[in-house]
Amino acid sequence: MPVSSPTSYAYRPMTADDVANAHALSQALKWPHRLEDWAMLQRVAQGFVALDNGKLIGSAFACHQGAFSTIGLVIVSDDYQGKGIGRKLMELAVECVPPRTAILNATPAGEPLYAKMGFKTFGTVEQRQGIVLPGEALPANSGEHCRDLNQADSPRLVALATAGSALERGALLDDLLPGIERGVGIERDGQLQGFALLRRFGRGLCIGPVIAQDSAQARQLIATLLSDVPGAFVRIDIPTTSGLSTWLESVGLAKVDSVTQMSLGPIPQACGGVSQFALITQAVG
Numbered sequence: 001m002p003v004s005s006p007t008s009y010a011y012r013p014m015t016a017d018d019v020a021n022a023h024a025l026s027q028a029l030k031w032p033h034r035l036e037d038w039a040m041l042q043r044v045a046q047g048f049v050a051l052d053n054g055k056l057i058g059s060a061f062a063c064h065q066g067a068f069s070t071i072g073l074v075i076v077s078d079d080y081q082g083k084g085i086g087r088k089l090m091e092l093a094v095e096c097v098p099p100r101t102a103i104l105n106a107t108p109a110g111e112p113l114y115a116k117m118g119f120k121t122f123g124t125v126e127q128r129q130g131i132v133l134p135g136e137a138l139p140a141n142s143g144e145h146c147r148d149l150n151q152a153d154s155p156r157l158v159a160l161a162t163a164g165s166a167l168e169r170g171a172l173l174d175d176l177l178p179g180i181e182r183g184v185g186i187e188r189d190g191q192l193q194g195f196a197l198l199r200r201f202g203r204g205l206c207i208g209p210v211i212a213q214d215s216a217q218a219r220q221l222i223a224t225l226l227s228d229v230p231g232a233f234v235r236i237d238i239p240t241t242s243g244l245s246t247w248l249e250s251v252g253l254a255k256v257d258s259v260t261q262m263s264l265g266p267i268p269q270a271c272g273g274v275s276q277f278a279l280i281t282q283a284v285g
Contacts, residue, residue: 132230
């Protein structure tokens with residue numbers, strides 16, 4: 001179909017009133033995000049939209065999280081590809097980031113543009129999903145036990161999530177925690193050492209974030225959540241360095257895609273003896 005000339009395109013901040021149209025745009029591109037997933041990002045991040053005579057044709061977000069901002073959901077309608085709209089949306093997102101550092105998870109299609117803008121590669125994330133095979137929770141390490149989370153755990157969850165990702169997670173977890181299906185944590189000497197969340201996302205359920213001291217703890221947390229949902233469709237996004245790939249394959253979560261982690265400056269560094277073994281989403285890290 002014919003489209004307008006580039007001079008007629010308008011760009012502005014995204015509002016809550018744009019969420020339904022942005023969701024429809026992602027559906028046309030066969031992205032799995034629900035309307036609720038878009039609404040969550042609009043609440044916690046700074047969004048931008050591109051319009052052609054009032055019609056929403058593109059979007060981008062920058063989610064400010066402490067010293068870093070994650071850029072995500074940079075999408076342009078198929079009818080408007082190759083017209084510089086994606087680059088303009090990226091420029092708007094990057095311009096709102098300072099004094100923070102911009103980071104993102106790049107699809108193969110977007111990676112060349114981001115590289116031209118100065119982003120450097122620092123890792124890879126695997127998207128794994130599938131129908132969960134029947135299984136049981138794994139035994140805890142000596143001196144540890146796995147338990148369900150409660151509201152009183154929130155400050156510790158924020159501290160662990162921030163340390164494990166190097167991103168300030170307070171606002172995101174405040175938004176996510178009330179709507180989770182289940183959250184579990186590993187406790188030792190009366191203090192949580194790691195945790196994982198199961199929630200609705202995309203085509204079914206999603207596990208993330210997963211914060212743990214090592215891959216054994218991460219497997220225990222994930223296995224505990226999966227033991228509740230045999231036969232369900234579950235997605236999890238993991239760094240390729242997590243050490244979880246082979247085990248996740250064995251429980252029904254196959255690798256279906258991968259994205260490249262890129263930064264426009266310093267690289268996030270975990271601290272406090274914990275690491276992030278699964279992202280919240282690719283858009284927010």
